[in-house]
Structure formats: structure tokens, C-alpha cells
Amino acid sequence: MIVEKAKNSVKISDKFWGHYQEVVREQVIPYQWEALNDRLPNTAPSHAIENFRIAAGEAEGEFYGMVFQDSDVAKWLEAVAFSLETKPNPDLEKTADEVIELLGRAQGEDGYLNTYYTVKEPEKRWTNVRDNHELYCAGHLIEAAVAYYRATGKDKFLNIMIKYADYIDTVFGPEEDKIKGYPGHQEIELALVKLYDVTGNKKYLNLSKFFIDERGKQPHYFEIEKKERSDSNRFFFNISYAYNQAHKPVREQKEAVGHAVRAVYMYTAMADLAAKTNDPELKKVCETLWENVTRKQMYITGGIGSMVFGEAFSFDYDLPNDLSYTETCASIALVFWANRMLDLDINSQYADIMELALYNGTISGMDLDGKKFFYVNPLEVLPEASQKRGDKRHIKSVRQGWFGCACCPPNLARLIASIGHYIYSQKEKELFVHLYMGNDAKFEIDGKEVLLSQHTNYPWDGNVEIHVSTELQTDFMISLRVPGWARKVIVKINGQLIDHESLMKDGYIRLQRNWKKDDKIELILPMEVERIQANPLVRHNNGKVALHRGPVVYCLEEVDNGKNLHGIFLPRTAELQAEFNPDLLDGVVEIKGLAERVSEKDWGNHLYRRAETNTTPIEIKAIPYYAWCNREPGEMLVWVNEKN
Amino acid sequence: MIVEKAKNSVKISDKFWGHYQEVVREQVIPYQWEALNDRLPNTAPSHAIENFRIAAGEAEGEFYGMVFQDSDVAKWLEAVAFSLETKPNPDLEKTADEVIELLGRAQGEDGYLNTYYTVKEPEKRWTNVRDNHELYCAGHLIEAAVAYYRATGKDKFLNIMIKYADYIDTVFGPEEDKIKGYPGHQEIELALVKLYDVTGNKKYLNLSKFFIDERGKQPHYFEIEKKERSDSNRFFFNISYAYNQAHKPVREQKEAVGHAVRAVYMYTAMADLAAKTNDPELKKVCETLWENVTRKQMYITGGIGSMVFGEAFSFDYDLPNDLSYTETCASIALVFWANRMLDLDINSQYADIMELALYNGTISGMDLDGKKFFYVNPLEVLPEASQKRGDKRHIKSVRQGWFGCACCPPNLARLIASIGHYIYSQKEKELFVHLYMGNDAKFEIDGKEVLLSQHTNYPWDGNVEIHVSTELQTDFMISLRVPGWARKVIVKINGQLIDHESLMKDGYIRLQRNWKKDDKIELILPMEVERIQANPLVRHNNGKVALHRGPVVYCLEEVDNGKNLHGIFLPRTAELQAEFNPDLLDGVVEIKGLAERVSEKDWGNHLYRRAETNTTPIEIKAIPYYAWCNREPGEMLVWVNEKN
Structure with a gap:
């Protein structure tokens, strides 16, 4: 039943990524294990492991947490698997094996494995696939099982998930007696492809394809199940299901819409399917969506999702720097997608974006110590605005400890631990x-x-x-x-x-x-400091430049450049020097140059006055964007005003 | 009991304001009358007149509408009064007299007059002055009564409101048996000063002063009444009551915070009280707040309130052009306040702001025909963003018919009808x-x-x-x-x-x-086209200029300048011509000049690239800001990128 051997191995010896892998190994994975077991002081309990114990009948109590709490365990196991792959750790492997045993005991006889429904609403399985993340959790568990098998050669976890996938395949599908549904949060689609890879069993590929092709068809399944459960609530995000990329059939979609992580997980699976089922139509859809995302809806950091409402894409060229959502998970998803597009076609445009997201919008989500995290990665921060403006509450000016909805830190952990897979x-x-x-x-x-x-x-x-x-x-x-x-x-x-x-x-x-x-x-590859402009249709960036060197996007921080970073104007002709500074931010190349700062002094108490030009010279210092907010908190800015 | 005679009269013969007064007379007042009587097709019913009928026992039914529905009738009556002052209209006066009679019949024997409580919760008067606008409605009715007396010499309405005010004075005050409360929405404070002016009765002045001085003291009255009504809900806006400017005693307030209209109505009353009670401490507070608002928190249009959350002030120099709230009513309130500051001290800084708000941020709230209205007056509009971004839903790209919460149109009507009072x-x-x-x-x-x-x-x-x-x-x-x-x-x-x-x-x-x-x-007063800069601490406007001529702020519209107004750069040295165009927007001075537009063509499908400068010349045309959105809908921009 299992056909694939362990993958060709890649061992990271890189200083840059080696550091991050060590942080994940030494800090993030152990910390998350404490979190999953509710052993962290001053942090809301996770209850994720306890939920499995209750589901297994080994503990008393109620389900607690988000409806997708199981996925936290899955992402932890997957990060552990990748970590074991690069650096064996018998104690950690033993712990993981014990969790896997627990998962096995929590699994129903029919294969079903979801603690929310098993503990809380056993009669209501599959009654709300739009909102309740059953298939999403299954997907993450499948991904983890495949990774664990590949890392350790042990098939216990994989067999648990094969059993669950086989059961899901009896529930969903085109046959008359099966549900014509698909997940409200895509994820299982790409996981089923991985399960197909490792088992060679085409039914998983077919089920993935079914979920993709059924999506958005009329009559709309989310409406059908809604009626069946006598739910009269209005769907929070909108009525067309663009939020879930289910507003129309997937093959008719030409623009990225809705929740960015959902979207890009789906696009990843679509690219997988296009390659593995040799489907030129689906490939074309992937290319069209890729072009839309990367040429019209992507921040220069590889961040995607420009609005907090729905954690979503907004529209072409709408890339406000101070209102972005640019979730860490969405940039991670972009790396997955780029990786799959490379399987479809070798073209450096895919690897360019993969590299961009890796060195900028993903790792910006974590501090250099792996202790604090950004969910949202804005390109412009004024701490006072984050505190005082209701529309900027999602823009945190400092990284946070651990989130109630803890999707980003473990997602980053599994990406970093598996960075070798992308080379x-x-x-x-x-x-x-x-x-x-x-x-x-x-x-x-x-x-x-x-x-x-x-x-x-x-x-x-x-x-x-x-x-x-x-x-x-x-x-x-x-x-x-x-x-x-x-x-x-x-x-x-x-x-x-x-x-x-x-x-x-x-x-x-x-x-x-x-x-x-x-x-x-x-x-x-000579790395030069480049001034980058945005397409003039990006209305937020006209008259501004971003500094870029090699794969790294730079930013200005208040700690180096003083307050009011918007008052700095960089002349087009100013010379910019790049120099490695071993003492800065674990060692980075910093960029320095002579710019001008609008004089604030002579404004006195005026708010508006006739235009004058009074500037003073200022030496600016730019640091890599990913490393911002590792010193004193303060303002940060990627797109700098240009004097032209 | 009534001591004041009719005011010195001012008859407007002005073309500009005469047009607006005519629009108010011919369009807004009759239209609102239809609205108040639920005779408009395709519009949510107002029920405001019907509520009074029910309260008077002359109709059956339930109270309907906002808790402050009565204030719509009050503002209509006040606008009618000012309109009669400038142009007699026996039919309109007869209608108003009938409404006043109805108000009299709806009034309780003790003087109480509020249809929400009379009809819906008669036992709960004064149990939630924080949220339920009883004192606010009373204030608007008092203002209307004073205006009606001054315009017509008839004292029926005034006597109704004297009776109500006398009753309120038995309920609130410093004496042991009275409530130590104050309104959640300030308004009655300034109205009581007007009632004092017309009656000479100091108790109204004292009651106004009580409301002001009691505000924000500890133990906090909003908490006291909350406990008394066993209300355990969290206050929506925040717990410190900054939303209501009740976070600390008024005399300790140094920065404008919270709901902008509430704030400025209060500041208006404070200036009144400082003048009429000869209170230098209160005068100083007014001056400090004036300086804060007009030198740190005011848009160049005289708009105030930079965020939708709480329709509120945010913080110093935070003036985003595309996220502003800048409610029409708030600019109107700024006119009131400026007017009262002039009573405290003759200084052109007050009249400058009054003029600025009058010619820009207030009248932008209405189209040239008086048929459509903006509640929010942004300085930058992209229609697609208003449609697609959750954080910009309050920014309408076209004026709306009549609002569910219809505060702005009648407020504008009463301001325009009384413009002569401000000269x-x-x-x-x-x-x-x-x-x-x-x-x-x-x-x-x-x-x-x-x-x-x-x-x-x-x-x-x-x-x-x-x-x-x-x-x-x-x-x-x-x-x-x-x-x-x-x-x-x-x-x-x-x-x-x-x-x-x-x-x-x-x-x-x-x-x-x-x-x-x-x-x-x-x-x-030679009027020249001026390029205006904002203080460099206004981070949104660095590198930009606004065009100003005389008292009028200008803007660019898509209909004149094409799409993507952000791609236009105005050289500092470009000559700008101002010319009166009788055929444009009922006759305005337009500004023309040669600017540069960033070439979009040569960008092809690129989103980011190395900085180049490719521009094409473009003749730009700017129109008065107040008159935007009177032709084809589209983009609008006040702060234009400058090439320096």
C-alpha cells in the first residue's frame, strides 16, 4: 500500500537557514509542545492534546478550543517530522510516537478522526463543511503523516490517515450516495495529493480532483447543507462565497479573491493536480491565477492579502502598506504554490517569487529568537496608529507571544524545518x-x-x-x-x-x-542595492521606492532613523552603500546613504502652509525587512518617499 | 419670561450662498417634510411625526426609529425657522405651527417631551442618559424653539420648551435629590445657553454649566446609572468614556478625543459658558482644545474626525485621506464652535477656520441640487476601494439619497438657512x-x-x-x-x-x-492659486500639495483628469491658471496647469521594477472640493503628488 521510499535527502549547512532551523528545533517545537499540553503560564489553554485524550475515552471533560484545534497537533507533528529528517532526536521522536498512538486510540472504528465532532457533536459530522474545518483538519493530519513516514520510515501514523482518508472517500464523491461537498477551508486537496504520492493509490488523487472540480458549482453545496441543517444565518463574509473561492467553478476563476490562505492552498493543489493528472486546462487556470496574484496583488515582500476583512485579497493593484493583512501563513502558502508551479514548468518566475517570500514575508513572521510572532506583516507601521485606530488593530507594532488562533507559528516551523525540500x-x-x-x-x-x-x-x-x-x-x-x-x-x-x-x-x-x-x-550573482518602483497603478506607492538587495527587501526603522519616517526623502541619485555588519541583528548587510529629512522645526504650530522646501541631510540606515522589530519598537517603513 | 427681541437681521443677497439657501428652501425642507411623514417611496420610513401623534394619544401604534428620532423634527423646525427669517412663507409657517401644536399635545403634564420614552418605556426615563439621547433631543428642540421665536416672534414653541427645560432642571443638578448625570451626546448644553439668551433666566445657564462641570467626574455617573439599571454589557466604544469626552473632567481635557460631533458641540457650549459666566479657566480649556483640533487634527477642508470607529478623532497628525470620517455634521459643529470662539476673542484664526469649514467640509456634504448627501467627506476616493474594502465602506463614492440616521442633511439645512448669523x-x-x-x-x-x-x-x-x-x-x-x-x-x-x-x-x-x-x-483680497503643504508630521501628505484659492480647497476628479490620479505629479514650478467657468458646476473658478503623469504603458505586466522616470505631460484641471461628485462618479483626490 505504501510505495514511496524516503526522499532524496538534503542537509542544510547554511548559516542563515541553519540558524532558523535551530531556532525551530530548540525553541518553537518545544514551546509549542508545552502549549499543546496547556503548560504555559499566562497563555490561554490550547487543550489540543487533551481533546484527543477525551476523544480516546482516556480523560473526562469537554472539547475546548477552536473547531480546528486538531490542526495544531497536526502542524506540530509535521514540523517534528521535518526536524527529525534534518536532525535526529530520539526523545522528540518518542514523544511524537506517543501522540501518534493517542491519535490512533482517538480514531473511530470507521476511521473518523476529529475531536470536535467526536466529543461535542457526534451526530453532526459533515453537516457544516463550510465553516467547521473537518476536512481541513484531516488535510493537516494527512500532511503530517506523510512527512512523518518520509522522515522516520514508520508507517503507524500514515496508516491511521490512510484509514481516515479511505473513510472520507466513502463519504464524499461523485457517486449518487455520496456528499457532493467540499471543504470551506481548502487544505485536504493538497494533502490528498501527497497521500497519493506516497501510496500510489489513485483514489486519493481522484478525491482531491473531485473536491476541486465540485467547488462553486450550482446548485451550491454550501446552500444545500445550510438548508439541511435549517441554518438561516447570513454567511458572514458574503453571499457569493468568494471568501471561500466557491463563488464560481474553479476552472472559471481568473482573479484571486477571498481568504488568501484558503485561496493559495487551493491553487497549490490545483497545480499538483494539473501536473499529476496532465490537465492542461487546469494548468492554464493556475497560470492565470499566478499571474493575477504575483503581478497585481502581491506586496514587494511576497506578502498577500491586502485587507483584514476576510483576511483576504481585495482587488488588482490595491496594496495599502499600512492596512495590509499579509498573513505569515499566506506567504508560506505562496511558497508551496510556487514550488508546485515549478513542477508544472521550470521557469524562474516561480522560483523568484518563492525566494522572495522565503527571505521576506514568511520569516518576518518570527523574531530572531523564535519566541514571538507576527500574524500580520505590514509594510508600514506607526505604533500609535495600531493602538488608537480601530481600522489598524490587526497591525501589531510588536510581535506577540502565542496566539489564540495559533496557525502562523507552527506553519512557519514546518516551512523552515523543511526548507531543504525547496532548493x-x-x-x-x-x-x-x-x-x-x-x-x-x-x-x-x-x-x-x-x-x-x-x-x-x-x-x-x-x-x-x-x-x-x-x-x-x-x-x-x-x-x-x-x-x-x-x-x-x-x-x-x-x-x-x-x-x-x-x-x-x-x-x-x-x-x-x-x-x-x-x-x-x-x-x-552580484548583489547591488536597487531602488524598486511599483507599477503606477499601485496608488499607494507613487513617488516612492523600496530598497532591495539580492533577494532581500529592506526597510527603515525608527531606532536607526528617528521618528516620522515619512519625512525622509531619498534622492534618486544618492549613493547607497551596502555593508555586512556582524553585530547587527545576528549579522546582516545594512544599507546606508545620504537622504533628506523635511525640517519639522520651522513648522512651529502650523498644520498647513504655502509650499516650501526645507530639508536637512540625514544619513539613513536600512535593514532587512524580515528582521525588523528585533530591537526597540517603533515606526517601520518599506516604501520610502523619493526626491526626484 | 422672554426678554430678547428679534435679532439684528441679515438678508443674504449673495449668489453663492443665495443658491444654497434656495436649494434648502425649495428642495431640502420640503423633501425632509415628506420624509418625516413617511411619504417618500423607496426610503425607510422615518415615523418621526407619527411618533409624536402616538405620544399625543392621537394615533395607535408603536414607537419606530432611532432613539433620537425626535431630533429630526427639531432640526427640521429649526431649519424652517431660519428659512422663514430670510424668506417668509405663510404655508410653511402654518405647517410648522401645526407641528408645534402637536408637540404641545405630546408633552407630558410635567413638561416631559420625548416620544421614545413616552410611547415605549414610560417607566424608564433618565435611566440611560449615556446612550439614549433624551437630553440630546431636548437640546435640539430647545434650539429650534429659540430659532422659531426669533424668526416669527411666536412664543408657543418657546413656552413648550421652557416648560420642558424647567422640568429637566428639577431632575438634574447639584442638589441632593437630583441626578448628577449629563448627556451621552452633548447638545443640550449649547441649547440651554440659547434659552438663557432669549429668556434671561440664569437657571438655564447654570444647568448647562452643571452638565459641563459634572462630566467625567469620579465616581463616574455612566457607571452609576449602568449599575442601577443592572446593565452588564461592555460599553461598545471603550471603557474610559473618551468616546463621550467623559473620560476625565472637562477642564482637564487638553486633546480632542472621541466622537467628533459630541466633542465639538460640547466645546461650543464651553466657549459660550466661558464668555457668559466670565470663566477664564474654561476659556483657556477652549483655547487649548481649539489649538489641538485646528492645528493637529483637522483636514485641510475643515473636516474633522479621522476614523470611522466611533466617528471619532484619532490622534495628533493622524489624517489619512482615504480613511477619514470627516462627517458633515462635525464640520458644521466646527462652524458653531468658531462662531463662539469669536465671542470670546476677536481673532481671525477663528473666522479663518469658520470660513474654511463653510466653503469646503460642510457644503461638500450636499450636491448642488440639494438632493443627495455625504455623511462622510473623504479627501481621496477610489470607487473600487469603497465597494471592495471592508475598512472603506463608510467612504461612499457617490452621495446618497436620505439616510436611516438622517443627521447630516437637516443639520446642513439649518446651517445654510442661518448663514447670515455668522457674517x-x-x-x-x-x-x-x-x-x-x-x-x-x-x-x-x-x-x-x-x-x-x-x-x-x-x-x-x-x-x-x-x-x-x-x-x-x-x-x-x-x-x-x-x-x-x-x-x-x-x-x-x-x-x-x-x-x-x-x-x-x-x-x-x-x-x-x-x-x-x-x-x-x-x-x-487678491486670490491666488496656492500650493499648500501639510506639516511633515502628517505622514500621509509628505511629498504632496493641495491647491487652494481664496477660501476654497481644490481637488482633482477622474472626469477631468483620467483614472489613477495618484499617477499625476505636479511640478513645484508649474504655472497654474485660475479661470471662472460659468458652465461648470453652476459656475466655479477652475484651476488648470501642466503636470506630469507617470507612464503606465511601458510597465506592461510588471508589478515592481528598477526605478525609472518616464512621464508624459498632462494638463490637469482642479475643481472646488465642495463641488466634487456632481458629474460622472469616479476617483477624487485633494492631496496631489508633487515633483520637487
Whole structure:
């Protein structure tokens, strides 16, 4: 029943990501375990483990928590799995095994596994798939089970979830006696594809495809089940179900709408299905939506979701910096989606966005110690506005401890722990290098083992060395992505300059060769400080620039530049120096330059007056956006006024 | 009991304001009368008149509407009174007399007059003064009664309200057996001062002072009455009662907070009381709050209230153009307050703000036909954002018909109908001219009649002629305000140039003279197009300018300048021409000039790219802000990006 062996392994040796992986291992995973067991002082109880105990009949009590509380356990298990994959930890594995045993005991005989319904409303299973996250929780548990199997080779958890998936497959589907429903929060679609990958069982792929293709059809299933449960409440978000991307059939959707995480989890599954079922129509839909999101609805940080109402997309070019939602989870979802688009087509536009989200909008969600988190990642913060304006309450000016709805921290943990999965992809005798970071990776090509070892100081400089090692001399292709931000790229093999322009295809330098032991590739991606403009239709950014260097977006913080960051104007011609500062924020490249600050002094008590230009020179200092709010709290700004 | 005679009369002959007065007379007052009587198709019923019938025992049925529904009738009657003052209308007066009779029949024997409590909860009078607007409605009725007496000389309505006020005075006050409460929505405070003015009865002044001085003291009355009514609900806005300006004693308040209309109605009464009780401490509080509002929390249009949550002030220099609340009623209240500050001290800073609010943030609330209204007057509108963003739903991109909560249209009606009251003030033998508009006014100085007749084409040019006429040669002072926006002012008397610089005091040119029949003053206030900047601490406006000419603030509309107004950059040096266009918007001065538009074409499908400067020249056209949205709907922008 299980066909897949453990994946080709990638071990991270990177300083930058290694640090984050260590933080996840040493801080986030243990901390979340305490949270799941209600052992944190001054924090609302999670009750997530206790819910499983109650469901298993091993404890007394009531279900407590969100309707999707089970998913917290799932995301923790998945992060543990990825962490074990990169660094074994017998104690942690034992704990995880015990949780998995508990899950098994909480599972119904028919395979059903959801503590909310089992404990609280056993008669009401599947009566409100729109709001109650049963299928969402199942999806996260399936993802965790697949990861745990791949990491440890143990199949207990996987078999629990196979049993649950088999049961779900008897409940939902096109057949007459089955429910024609689909989840209100997409997630199981992509999880079922993973289950298909690891089992080879096509019924999971078909069920995923059913959920995607049934979505948004008329008569509308959410209305049908609503009537069946005699629910007369108005749906909170809107009546067309755009919030759930169920306002029309998925294949007719051309613009990203509604809840951003729901949307992008779905797009991820769609790309998976397009690839694995060879569905060119669905592929086209994915491409159209990708273009809409990344060319019209994405912040420069890789953040998506520009409004708090519905944690949602709003409309094309509507990207307010101080009102964004840009949930950490949504940027994480964008990484998943980009990864799947690369499976559909090797094109650097996908890896560019993946890299952008990884170095900016995802990790900005966590402080450097892994102790505090942003749910929302704004591009502009004034602490007083967050405190005093009702419409900016979601914009926190400092990271928070642990959330009542704790979706982002464990989601970030599983992404970081699995970062090695995003570096490469392989299509038979072609190896693609999408991301640059220190790692040692093992592949099998034509039955022969190929080792790649990357060395780089990325993202602070763009010099990458890749050592190739094969058992025997082997003919295959190594394709190196040239990031969209890179100019004047240099490639050498064994010290010899390569004319890479002629080898470029879709943003990758294709190096076909009889690779042998100790071959060395050098890739030099000069990182320059760039002033970036937004499309003039982004009305919030006209007259402004953002600073970018390599894959990293920069910002100004009050601690470096004083109050009222909006009063700073950066001349187009000002020289900007980038320098690595080992003592700043665990070591980052900072950007400095001479700008102008509008004089506040001579304004006295005036609020409005005739236009004058009175500025004083100011040396500005910009730091990587992801690292903001790791020192004194204060203002932060990505898009800086330009003097032109 | 009534001591005051009819006021010195001012008849408006002004083209600009005459048009608005006509619109109020011909359109708003009759329309509202239909609304009050539920005779409008496709509009939620008002039931306001019917509520009085039910309270009078002359109709069957339930109370319907907001808890402050009575105030709609009051504001209508006040607008009618002011309208009759300027233009008699026997039919309208008869209708008003009938309403007044009905009010009399609805009044309780003890004087109580409130249809909500009389009809719905007769046992619960005065149990929730925080939320239920009893004192607020009483205030509006008192204001209407005073206006009706002054306009018609009839005392029926006034006597009804004297009876009610006398009753209220037995309920609230410092004496042991009285309630130590005060209104949740201030309004009666300023109304009681008017009642004192017309009756000379100090107890109304004292009751107003009691409401002001009791406010915000501990133990907090809103908490006391809450406990008494066994109300355990959390107060919606916040727990410190800043929403109601009851978070601390009034005399300790230094910053404007909370609901803007509540705040400024209160400040108006405070200024009244400071003047009439000769209270220098209270005067200082007024000045401090005035400075805070007008120098730190006011939009350039005279709009106040920068957030929808609580329709409230937010904090200093927080003036987002696309999220403002800037309620029409709040700008109207600012006119009231400015008017009272002038009673405290003649200083042009007060009249400047009064003029600013009159020509911009108040009348923007109504279309040129008096048929549609804005409750919220934003400084920047993108229709798609209003439709699609939850945080911008209050920003309407077109004026609405008539509101469920219909506070703004009748408030605007009473302001416009009484505009003549704001032009002049008199302190014994000193006449002050605060506003310039065509009118004929009559004063009594030293027992002699003095007539002033103003002729001007204001606000389109600043040439003002004032014809003075006295029965006999009389020695008195005419003081002319020099607006803050004016440069190179010229004054002539009977054709002879006056060295006015030496006669300036506190922004007024003091012309002391033995005035005689047919004296003529010429005041020339050259109106130039000005680029105005905001204080750099207003973070939303850095790098932008607003166009201003005379008292009028300008804006760009999509219909004149195309889509994406944010893509327009106005060079600092661009010449701007102002020209009267009789065919535009009932005749306005339009401003034209050559600006630059960021090229959108060459962006193709890019969202972000390296900074370039590609602009095309564009002739821009700006129109008066108050007149926006009288043609095709579309984008609107006050603060324009500047190329510097």
C-alpha cells in the first residue's frame, strides 16, 4: 500500500537557514509542545492534546478550543517530522510516537478522526463543511503523516490517515450516495495529493480532483447543507462565497479573491493536480491565477492579502502598506504554490517569487529568537496608529507571544524545518537548482548517486560554489536559476568561464555535461542595492521606492532613523552603500546613504502652509525587512518617499 | 419670561450662498417634510411625526426609529425657522405651527417631551442618559424653539420648551435629590445657553454649566446609572468614556478625543459658558482644545474626525485621506464652535477656520441640487476601494439619497438657512465683519440704525464692497477680517487708499470713523492659486500639495483628469491658471496647469521594477472640493503628488 521510499535527502549547512532551523528545533517545537499540553503560564489553554485524550475515552471533560484545534497537533507533528529528517532526536521522536498512538486510540472504528465532532457533536459530522474545518483538519493530519513516514520510515501514523482518508472517500464523491461537498477551508486537496504520492493509490488523487472540480458549482453545496441543517444565518463574509473561492467553478476563476490562505492552498493543489493528472486546462487556470496574484496583488515582500476583512485579497493593484493583512501563513502558502508551479514548468518566475517570500514575508513572521510572532506583516507601521485606530488593530507594532488562533507559528516551523525540500527539483536526468543556500544533497540519476554540495554566504552575497560528486562520470544536466534581480552574472566550471547567455532557458542556465567527481561550479550573482518602483497603478506607492538587495527587501526603522519616517526623502541619485555588519541583528548587510529629512522645526504650530522646501541631510540606515522589530519598537517603513 | 427681541437681521443677497439657501428652501425642507411623514417611496420610513401623534394619544401604534428620532423634527423646525427669517412663507409657517401644536399635545403634564420614552418605556426615563439621547433631543428642540421665536416672534414653541427645560432642571443638578448625570451626546448644553439668551433666566445657564462641570467626574455617573439599571454589557466604544469626552473632567481635557460631533458641540457650549459666566479657566480649556483640533487634527477642508470607529478623532497628525470620517455634521459643529470662539476673542484664526469649514467640509456634504448627501467627506476616493474594502465602506463614492440616521442633511439645512448669523458680530460700538458675502444687514449702535450692504463675487474673487448707511453721522468701528490666505490686501474708503497695516489687530483691520450715509469701503483680497503643504508630521501628505484659492480647497476628479490620479505629479514650478467657468458646476473658478503623469504603458505586466522616470505631460484641471461628485462618479483626490 505504501510505495514511496524516503526522499532524496538534503542537509542544510547554511548559516542563515541553519540558524532558523535551530531556532525551530530548540525553541518553537518545544514551546509549542508545552502549549499543546496547556503548560504555559499566562497563555490561554490550547487543550489540543487533551481533546484527543477525551476523544480516546482516556480523560473526562469537554472539547475546548477552536473547531480546528486538531490542526495544531497536526502542524506540530509535521514540523517534528521535518526536524527529525534534518536532525535526529530520539526523545522528540518518542514523544511524537506517543501522540501518534493517542491519535490512533482517538480514531473511530470507521476511521473518523476529529475531536470536535467526536466529543461535542457526534451526530453532526459533515453537516457544516463550510465553516467547521473537518476536512481541513484531516488535510493537516494527512500532511503530517506523510512527512512523518518520509522522515522516520514508520508507517503507524500514515496508516491511521490512510484509514481516515479511505473513510472520507466513502463519504464524499461523485457517486449518487455520496456528499457532493467540499471543504470551506481548502487544505485536504493538497494533502490528498501527497497521500497519493506516497501510496500510489489513485483514489486519493481522484478525491482531491473531485473536491476541486465540485467547488462553486450550482446548485451550491454550501446552500444545500445550510438548508439541511435549517441554518438561516447570513454567511458572514458574503453571499457569493468568494471568501471561500466557491463563488464560481474553479476552472472559471481568473482573479484571486477571498481568504488568501484558503485561496493559495487551493491553487497549490490545483497545480499538483494539473501536473499529476496532465490537465492542461487546469494548468492554464493556475497560470492565470499566478499571474493575477504575483503581478497585481502581491506586496514587494511576497506578502498577500491586502485587507483584514476576510483576511483576504481585495482587488488588482490595491496594496495599502499600512492596512495590509499579509498573513505569515499566506506567504508560506505562496511558497508551496510556487514550488508546485515549478513542477508544472521550470521557469524562474516561480522560483523568484518563492525566494522572495522565503527571505521576506514568511520569516518576518518570527523574531530572531523564535519566541514571538507576527500574524500580520505590514509594510508600514506607526505604533500609535495600531493602538488608537480601530481600522489598524490587526497591525501589531510588536510581535506577540502565542496566539489564540495559533496557525502562523507552527506553519512557519514546518516551512523552515523543511526548507531543504525547496532548493532542488529533478526531472529524470535534469537537476534544477532553485535556491542558493549551504547544503549537501543526494540524488539518484540513472541509478547512480550524485552529490551536490552548495557553499554560499547567501543572502548577503551572491557567490555560490557547488561541488559536484558522482560515483562514476555521469551525463546529466544541472540547471542554475538566475534570479530576476541579478545582473552581470558570471558562471565558471572548474575555474573556467562559461558563456552562460547561450545556455539560458526560462531563467535557468542549463549545464549539460559529463559530470565527474570534484567538479566545481562557481556562480557569481552580484548583489547591488536597487531602488524598486511599483507599477503606477499601485496608488499607494507613487513617488516612492523600496530598497532591495539580492533577494532581500529592506526597510527603515525608527531606532536607526528617528521618528516620522515619512519625512525622509531619498534622492534618486544618492549613493547607497551596502555593508555586512556582524553585530547587527545576528549579522546582516545594512544599507546606508545620504537622504533628506523635511525640517519639522520651522513648522512651529502650523498644520498647513504655502509650499516650501526645507530639508536637512540625514544619513539613513536600512535593514532587512524580515528582521525588523528585533530591537526597540517603533515606526517601520518599506516604501520610502523619493526626491526626484 | 422672554426678554430678547428679534435679532439684528441679515438678508443674504449673495449668489453663492443665495443658491444654497434656495436649494434648502425649495428642495431640502420640503423633501425632509415628506420624509418625516413617511411619504417618500423607496426610503425607510422615518415615523418621526407619527411618533409624536402616538405620544399625543392621537394615533395607535408603536414607537419606530432611532432613539433620537425626535431630533429630526427639531432640526427640521429649526431649519424652517431660519428659512422663514430670510424668506417668509405663510404655508410653511402654518405647517410648522401645526407641528408645534402637536408637540404641545405630546408633552407630558410635567413638561416631559420625548416620544421614545413616552410611547415605549414610560417607566424608564433618565435611566440611560449615556446612550439614549433624551437630553440630546431636548437640546435640539430647545434650539429650534429659540430659532422659531426669533424668526416669527411666536412664543408657543418657546413656552413648550421652557416648560420642558424647567422640568429637566428639577431632575438634574447639584442638589441632593437630583441626578448628577449629563448627556451621552452633548447638545443640550449649547441649547440651554440659547434659552438663557432669549429668556434671561440664569437657571438655564447654570444647568448647562452643571452638565459641563459634572462630566467625567469620579465616581463616574455612566457607571452609576449602568449599575442601577443592572446593565452588564461592555460599553461598545471603550471603557474610559473618551468616546463621550467623559473620560476625565472637562477642564482637564487638553486633546480632542472621541466622537467628533459630541466633542465639538460640547466645546461650543464651553466657549459660550466661558464668555457668559466670565470663566477664564474654561476659556483657556477652549483655547487649548481649539489649538489641538485646528492645528493637529483637522483636514485641510475643515473636516474633522479621522476614523470611522466611533466617528471619532484619532490622534495628533493622524489624517489619512482615504480613511477619514470627516462627517458633515462635525464640520458644521466646527462652524458653531468658531462662531463662539469669536465671542470670546476677536481673532481671525477663528473666522479663518469658520470660513474654511463653510466653503469646503460642510457644503461638500450636499450636491448642488440639494438632493443627495455625504455623511462622510473623504479627501481621496477610489470607487473600487469603497465597494471592495471592508475598512472603506463608510467612504461612499457617490452621495446618497436620505439616510436611516438622517443627521447630516437637516443639520446642513439649518446651517445654510442661518448663514447670515455668522457674517458679523457686534460688541457695543464695534462691528466685526468675519465673512464676505453679499448681504444687507441692520445693526443698532448707540440707539441709531446702521445699515451695511456687502457686494462681492466671493469666493471667486476677493473684491468686496461694503456700503455703510447710518441715519446720522455716527462714530463707531468697522473691523474687517483679513483672511489668513490673503496677501497684498488693499483697503479703500470712499475711493481713498487706507494704510491698513497700522490698523491691523488680531487679523482685523479696525476702521474707527465717524461713519455717514453712503460711505463706501472697498476691500481687495487678491486670490491666488496656492500650493499648500501639510506639516511633515502628517505622514500621509509628505511629498504632496493641495491647491487652494481664496477660501476654497481644490481637488482633482477622474472626469477631468483620467483614472489613477495618484499617477499625476505636479511640478513645484508649474504655472497654474485660475479661470471662472460659468458652465461648470453652476459656475466655479477652475484651476488648470501642466503636470506630469507617470507612464503606465511601458510597465506592461510588471508589478515592481528598477526605478525609472518616464512621464508624459498632462494638463490637469482642479475643481472646488465642495463641488466634487456632481458629474460622472469616479476617483477624487485633494492631496496631489508633487515633483520637487
